[in-house]
Amino acid sequence: MKLSKMDNVKKMGKGFIKICESGIFVLLFVFAFNVHSEAQDVTIKVHISGVYDSKITLLPLVGANALKPLVEKTGIKNGGISIITVPKDRLPGAFVLRFDYKEKESSTPYPSEKYIFINNQNLELWVHPKAISTPDSTYFQKDEKENNLFVFFSTENAKRKQQIGLLQNFLMAYDKPQSNFYSNGIQEYETRRVEYNQWVTSQMNQHKDAFISSTFAFQYVQPIDWKGKEADRMNSLMAHYFDNMDFKDPLLVKTAELKEWMDKYVNFYGAMSTTIALRDSLFTLAGKRSIEKAKSGHPLVYGWVVDYFYKGYEGFNIPSGIKMLEPYLQDPRCLTSKRLEIEKRLQGIESIRPGIVAPDFLTTDKAGKAVQFLNYKMDSPYKLVLFWSADCQHCKELMEKLYPTYQQIGGKEKMEVFALSLDFTDVEIKAWEDAKSKLVGWKHSRPKEGINSPEANAYYVLATPVMILVDSKTNKIVALPDSAEQLEEAIKKIK
Known part of the structure; x- marks a missing residue:
């Protein structure tokens, strides 16, 4: 995936202008960065x-x-x-x-x-x-502190958590959940779980001046509804997932464990997905619940959680998830680093959708003369606008399926492909030159400014690949397929 190379200063600038307008810029600026005020090389x-x-x-x-x-x-x-x-x-x-x-x-x-x-x-x-x-x-x-403490905690943590793991495996596999023996096992599990969590808390308090102590919270063990069915156990884990997490700790965003911990939570929802539509709905719900928990914490952590879900929604192309993020952009406490990208993506969701006339851009006709995309004369019923990069792995995977699909459905008789490369560096351009020679029949061009070009901006492209299927007679967008399979399905439905 090739991502937009927006200037970081601009990202921060626009976000902080909004904060300043709400009258608390100075307060939040100090609040966000006082974590580093005493740091030295x-x-x-x-x-x-x-x-x-x-x-x-x-x-x-x-x-x-x-x-x-x-x-x-x-x-x-x-x-x-x-x-x-x-x-x-x-x-x-x-x-x-x-x-x-x-x-x-x-x-x-x-x-x-x-x-x-x-x-x-x-x-x-x-x-x-x-x-x-x-x-x-x-x-x-x-006398080294952080790494020696990490070794000590990891060793002791493994010993203490082992017994809880053994009890958990027993309760998961035992075939007589109504027996007194099983009930005693649940009671013993809960006793050990509470004792273990108390030990984690004591370690965090004892070593609160150490950065590594911010990672201890990821080890807390959540309660499980053992007498319920498997779905009840899963719901119990999700409902209590954030119980012991201190979102007010700004150092959480400096840990590698925060992403792994959040991935685990999202995977609970992914495990319940049976269709793409259900997946999108559940991932959106996971984001809403997570952000609501984090918003009362430190602004940096709050913003990190918003950024985390934005990147996930962008990667899986979940517009409903991105729309869910919109209200949080209006909250000055949310120090997201992705504010401009999210705002641009929201604009794109509204502007680039089926039924809307596709944005215009300059291309060339069959004779090689300059012509506007909307005025391009052709016999094919469809135009496919494709933003891609030869240096993008997602694009390579798409091309392996898209070009054969293009040939199978009839090639130019069915669809004219306008392939706009967003490759920018010398290495990327060389890869594009090699790749396009194998994609015979497509109209290839490379906007000079890459992902920041007027063409990419007109279509609100933040990452590649992006496909827009356009009716050649009306120039209206008919579909926004994510894959070769979706493109083929879209064309069949239109028939």
Whole structure:
């Protein structure tokens, strides 16, 4: 999927202008960013051993540039030391330290990775890249706080949670739910669950100054209605999913676990889906319930949850979900980073829909002369406007099915395809040149400004691929198919 490359400053600018108009800009600006006000740059002193040399790369796990190199150091020899400076604006946070090491000078580099947490403490790390997971070979200084606490909590948590897991498996599989034995099992499970949750809370309170303590809340165990049917158990889990979560903690958005935790909640709804329509309805409901829970929390967390569901609705093309987000854009406490994209998508939902005349753009006729799309003369009953990118994996998957479908339904006799490439970089353009040569019969063009071009803006395109089926006589949109199968079904229905 190729996403819109809107300027981050512009995104923030428009959102904050709205906040300013409501009279509380200064308050929210301070509220949102006081998390970082006392932060300072942190250094990591890395000692390399056991290999010929190594490249070291630091990658953040969360944020706009997640999994993109933040710092790179090359040629660190065996016994050598490298100092990595982590900018304060990325702290606190979860990171990956990647080591591409050579055993010998002639060896091919081999990767190893270590997941680490960085808060406000300078770190010293001794690393044997070949034994990255062995505590005797790879370890932090003795007074290191975050990562040593993570190891302690993870070890103790696994012991305590194991017994709850055993009881849960028993209750799930036991075939006599009406027996006293089963009732005793439920009582024991609930006792242990409450005790475990109390322990998690105590750990959070004891280590509240540590960034890693913000991840402990994801370990809480929700109550289950064991005497109900499977659907009752699922509904019980969903109803209590947010019980122990402190949405007022702004550091939640800095954790990698928040997304995984939210994915799990959404998957409960996905498991109940039997049709695409039901899936869309359930995912929209999941978003509504989640955002309503988060809106009383910190504005950053509130905005993160809105962003999370927007990205999901955009990826699955769920207009009902995106429309559900609209009221939250009017709430100045919602610090979403996707405000402009959501607003543009909402405009597109209203403007680009069946029954509306398709937006015009400049193309060429059969003789190669410039002509407006709406004036293009053709014998085919349909025009298909396709925004795509040869460098987009979703587009590649679509093309594998779309081009054969195009041929099967009659090619140009049935439909003229206007394929507008949004490829922009030299690498992308080269891929487009290669790909379009295999898509014979289509009208290929490449707007110079890519996804920010007038053509893409006219159709409110934020990501590729996008298809718009147009009646060639009336120039009205007849369908907005998401796949080759939907395109074929749309044409059959129109008959």
